[in-house]
Amino acid sequence: MSSPRGIQRIARSEGVEKFIEALEMDGGVIITDFTDPATVAQANAEVKPWIEQQKNSQGAKVGALSGNTRTVTRLIMRSPTVRESFYADPLYQSLCSHFLSLTTTTWYGSAPQTSTSPPLLSIAIAFDIPPGTPAQGLHRDDKNHHARHAPATAYAPHRDVLLGLFVPGCATARANGATRVVPGSHLWGDGRPDFGLGAEVVDAEMEVGEAFVMLGSLYHGGGAYEEGGGSGESRTVYAMFSCTGVHRQEEVSFLSYPVEEVRTYSGVVRERLGWRQSEPNLGWVDLKSPEFLLQA
Ligand SMILES: O=C(O)CCC(=O)C(=O)O
Ligand SMILES: [Fe+2]
Numbered sequence: 001m002s003s004p005r006g007i008q009r010i011a012r013s014e015g016v017e018k019f020i021e022a023l024e025m026d027g028g029v030i031i032t033d034f035t036d037p038a039t040v041a042q043a044n045a046e047v048k049p050w051i052e053q054q055k056n057s058q059g060a061k062v063g064a065l066s067g068n069t070r071t072v073t074r075l076i077m078r079s080p081t082v083r084e085s086f087y088a089d090p091l092y093q094s095l096c097s098h099f100l101s102l103t104t105t106t107w108y109g110s111a112p113q114t115s116t117s118p119p120l121l122s123i124a125i126a127f128d129i130p131p132g133t134p135a136q137g138l139h140r141d142d143k144n145h146h147a148r149h150a151p152a153t154a155y156a157p158h159r160d161v162l163l164g165l166f167v168p169g170c171a172t173a174r175a176n177g178a179t180r181v182v183p184g185s186h187l188w189g190d191g192r193p194d195f196g197l198g199a200e201v202v203d204a205e206m207e208v209g210e211a212f213v214m215l216g217s218l219y220h221g222g223g224a225y226e227e228g229g230g231s232g233e234s235r236t237v238y239a240m241f242s243c244t245g246v247h248r249q250e251e252v253s254f255l256s257y258p259v260e261e262v263r264t265y266s267g268v269v270r271e272r273l274g275w276r277q278s279e280p281n282l283g284w285v286d287l288k289s290p291e292f293l294l295q296a
Helices: 016-026 037-054 080-087 090-100 141-145 267-275 290-294
Strands: 008-010 028-031 070-072 102-108 111-117 120-129 162-168 211-215 235-243
Touching: 008 016, 016 028, 016 090, 016 211, 037 070, 037 080, 037 120, 037 162, 037 235, 080 120, 080 162, 080 235, 090 162, 090 211, 090 235, 141 162, 267 290
Parallel strands: 008 028
Antiparallel strands: 028 211, 070 120, 102 111, 120 235, 162 211, 162 235
């Protein structure tokens, strides 16, 4: 069931509840006054040198990434503006808490124990997509977590394990491959999706300063950026995803066992400690399975 309104565009002053309603109904929402052009320009200036350094040199291609798309990983460290002005944004963080925090009561004997698990950052990464890039296949980003979805007519709490934030570094439109989204598809099941009939695919077109928030179960994908389309400048997008806090190990193996130690362990133990990535796209370092760090 897709919303006849497509993707709603909402200002902060309308309050967090409006954003929650829009996400529950459509699976995504545009924040019209997320930030301002000066802050976006600052993020662009911080990230551009890293983009230049990546020029077509990316060894590993990430899942759906196509053409000459360049990526900047470790964005939390590389761009203080992305970190503190975008990722730490109070509205985005409130939405993360709403959709991803888990509070559960269990029993210790006959005493109730209630605990809360806050969300985690799953990844912060920049995509820089030049003209001549074909459209991505429409997909759900929670494929990485092997999420499964029962078909539903209304949103139920904790249906999602991921909440994404896309902040464009330039105005995005169909001509430069704005993200295509399928409003309402977060309520679909796991069967083969039918994008032809009844499903409305819309372009999440944005001005600089706007941002798109999306549930991990929403079908979406980068649009085609034809040669000669748009301004000719690449389309840069800062993408941040939060996941539920329970999608991790009980013991933080990477802080508990130094790499020199792990080098002496057998293959199966290294793998169980997380030194081999989970397919697709989880547990990597700079888009590569971390096994390369174990080579002496
Ligand atoms: O390029 C975009 O707008 C979206 C990218 C995306 O969805 C992905 O790489 O998973
Ligand atoms: Fe995606």
